């Protein structure tokens with residue numbers, strides 16, 4: 001699943017993973033755990049994230065490779081969220097998933113100005129990572145509904161930092177979109193609107209493509 005930060009990838013991936021009964025493999029979640037546990041990798045990753053930079057390919061490819069070796073990805077497949085982000089990562093993914101490869105890349109398209117507004121209003125639980133916003137706050141005074149943790153604006157969610165991340169994303173992802181298109185793997189889905197409507201669009205697009213592939 002491709003898409004700008006704030007496009008709703010995380011929310012939609014959780015829904016799709018339930019719908020298709022496949023594991024949702026989020027590099028963001030894997031990173032959060034590593035940072036929280038303070039592993040050597042987690043500390044390294046923290047430095048890049050504090051600077052608002054994307055992580056180097058070798059760190060990301062390593063953790064995804066380890067995850068895809070687990071048994072739960074083998075039977076019904078898997079849904080990747082936040083990976084690949086670069087052509088180097090996409091090449092690595094092809095190698096990791098041989099001989100089956102991947103079925104489809106979905107680009108969840110939401111215009112930059114829309115995601116900027118969403119991200120600036122975003123709030124997150126410091127303990128469990130649950131997402132809130134200024135429009136959808138927790139029931140009690142910025143205390144997480146899930147775990148009771150503190151809900152705050154992430155220090156890297158200032159408008160300047162957000163614009164910088166979106167610029168980086170455009171730079172790195174434009175060639176990736178071309179990469180998937182050249183392999184006839186890309187589907188673009190409109191990510192603007194109610195989350196239920198977006199989910200319905202995604203399921204339609206994915207099912208259509210799967211039926212088409214089975215027919216071949």
Ligand SMILES: [Zn+2]
Nearest residue numbers: 125128144147
């Ligand atoms: Zn929480």
